[in-house]
Amino acid sequence: MSEKIAIIGAGIGGLTLALALEKKGIDFHLYEQANSFEALGYGLQLSPNVVRVLQNLGMSKNLEAISHRCFGFELRSFEGDRTLAQWKLDSDTPYYQCRRADLHQLLYNSLQNKHSISFAQKLTSYRVEGEEITLNFAHQDLVKSHALVGADGVRSPVRQTLFPQEKPQYAGYAAYRAILPFKAEYNPLMDKATVWMGENHHVVAYPNGNQNPWLNLVLVVKDSQWHQQGWTIPADKQEIAQSFKNKSKLLNTILTDLVSNPEPCYKWGLFDHQPLPFWTQGKITLLGDSAHPLLPFQAQGAAMAMEDAYILAHCIAQETSIQTAFVKYQHLRLKRTAKVQQTSRNNANIFHATGIKAMVRDMGLGLISLVNGQLLNQKTAWIYNYDPIKLVNI
Template structure:
C-alpha cells in the first residue's frame, strides 16, 4: 500500500493513527483546525485493551511515569453513601488514569516527523472525482489527497457528508467535567475509580497522575438527568456553585470534594450527551471514518478514546499490507471494527440506566451488586473481560 494517508483531526485518534502509520513507514499528512494543541486537562481512563496498544507503540515507560494505576472500582449510593460493591481488577496489564492533555502530548511527542502536522487547517468540504480527493480547507484553499481518514470528532464534517440525513437524539443527560489539585485528604480515593450512583445523578471520581509525581490531580465527572437538550460541545462554562447544590448528597467525602470544586480556580464545563446510532458503513472509496467520527458513544463505559486508539492501530495494520489497495484496506478495517464498537456503544447506553436506576430497579441493582461483590467479585470483572482482555496481534 503506497498511498499517502491524509488524516483530518489531531485528537487522540488522529495522533494515534499518525504515530502507528509512521512506525510502519507509511506517509501521512495530518490537518488540525485548532491553532495549536489545547491543554485540556480532564481525566481519561486507559484500560488494559488500550495499554496493550500504547505499549506496542513504544509508550510503556512514559505511561508509567504520568499515570495513576487503578487497581479496582467502588460503587456507592448517592443517597446513603453506603458501599454497594467494590472489586479488584484481575487483568495483568495495568489500568491507567491520567490527564487527557498528558496522553495527547505524549502521542504528539512520539511522532518524529512533525512537519507533516498542519495546524489552523479547517476542512469545510471535500469531493471525490476522477479517482482523486479534493479537500477544501478554510485557510488554504483546495488540496488533493490520495486517501483520507476522518478523525474529526463527534461533529465530523466528513461523516455528515457521507450521511447527509444523519441525526442524533438527546439522551436526557448532561455531564460536567472539572479537575482539581489532588490533596492528601483525598487519599481514600487512591488506587481506584469511585462512582456515586443516584436516581437522577451519578458522579465519577478518580486520581490522575503518578503518586510519585510532584503534581497530581483529581478528575471529577458529574452526570445529571435533564429534560432540556444541551450543546454537544465540551466547552460550555458551568456555574460551580449551582452545580454543587444540584449534587448535594449524604456523603461527607463527596460533599467535601464539591466544596473544593467551588473554591478551586479550575473551570468546570458542561456538555449535553447525545445518542448516536451505529452507522451502516464507515468507508466510501478512498475515505473512511475513525473514532468519534465513526462511532460516538456515551461516556458510561469510559471507552470513547479507547475505541479510537484501537481503530487507529487496526487501520494502520491493514494499510501496511502493500499487496492491497487502500479501498480494500478501508473495507477490511471497517469489517474488523464495526461489531466491537457497536457493542461498546450499546453497553455504554445500558450503563446509563444502571447508574440512574430508581425505586424497585435501584433496590434490585443494589442487592445484586452487594451479593456478587461479597460472594464472587470476579464475576464483576467477567462483565467487561471482553473489552479489557482484547488484544491486537501484530500483522
C-alpha cells in the same frame, strides 16, 4: 500537493493513526482545525485493551510516567454512603488514569516528522475525482490526496458528507467536569475509580496523573433540555453542589472544595449516534467518534478511537489496495464498537436507576460483592481482554 492519506482531526485518535502509520513508513498528512493543541487537563481512563496499543507503539515508560495506576473499582450509593460493590482488576496489563492533555502531548512528541501536521485547517468540503480526493480547507489552497480518514469527532464533516441524513442526537444527559488538587482527605480514592450512584445522577472520581496528582471529577445528571453546544461552557458550581448533595461525607467534602477552588468547571451535553451500517466508501473511511460516538458510561471513547487507529494502520500496511484495507478495517471494528456503544447506553440506565430498579441494582451488586466481587470482572472481560496486536497478526 499530494499525500497518500489525509487524516482530518488531530485528536487522540488522529494522532494515534499518524504515529502508527509513521512507524510503518506510510505517507500521510494530518490536518487540525485548531490553531494549536488545547491543554485541557481533564482525565482519561486507559483500560488494558488500549494500553496494549500504546505499549506496542513504544510508549510503555512514558505512559507509566504520566499516569496513575488503577487497581480496581468501587461503586457507592448517594443514600447512606454505602459501598455497593468493590473489586480488583485481574489483568496483567495495567489500567491507567492520566490527563488527556498529557497523553495528547505524548502522542505528538512521539511523532518524528512534525511537518506532517498542519494546524488552522478547517475542512469545508471534499470531492472524489477519479483516483484522487480534492480537499477544500477554509484558509488553504486545494489539497489532493489518495485517501481520506475522518477522525474529526462527533460532528464530523467527513461523516456528514457520507451520511447527510444521520445526525447526532442529544442523549438526555448533562455532564460536568472538573479537577481539584489532590489532598489527604481524598486518599480513600487512591488506586481506583469510584462511582457514586443516585437518582438520575452519578459522580465518577479518580486520581489523575502521576507526579502531583489531581482529582478528576465527572458529574452527570439526566436533563431533558439542552440548548448550548461545546466543551467549555462555564458551569455554576454552587448549583452543581446543590444538585448533587448526598449522604456521603467524602463526596460532600469534594463538592465543597469544588465550589471554593478557583479551577473552572465546565458542562457539556452528551450526544449519541446509532451505529452506522458502514464507515467506508471507496477511499474514504471514519475513525473514533466520527464513526461511533460513545456515551462516557464505559470509559471507552478514547480507547475505541486508538484501537481503530492501530488496526487501520495495520490493514493499510497489509493490503496493496487502500479500498481493500478500509473494508478490512471496517469488518474488524464495526461489531465491537457497536457493542461498546450499546453497553455504554445500558450503563447509563444502571447508573441513573430510580425506585424499584435502583433497589434491585443495589441488592444485586451487594450480593455479587459479598459472594465474589471478582465476578464483576467478567462483565468487562470482553472489553479489557481484547488484544489488537494479536488480532492484526493473525
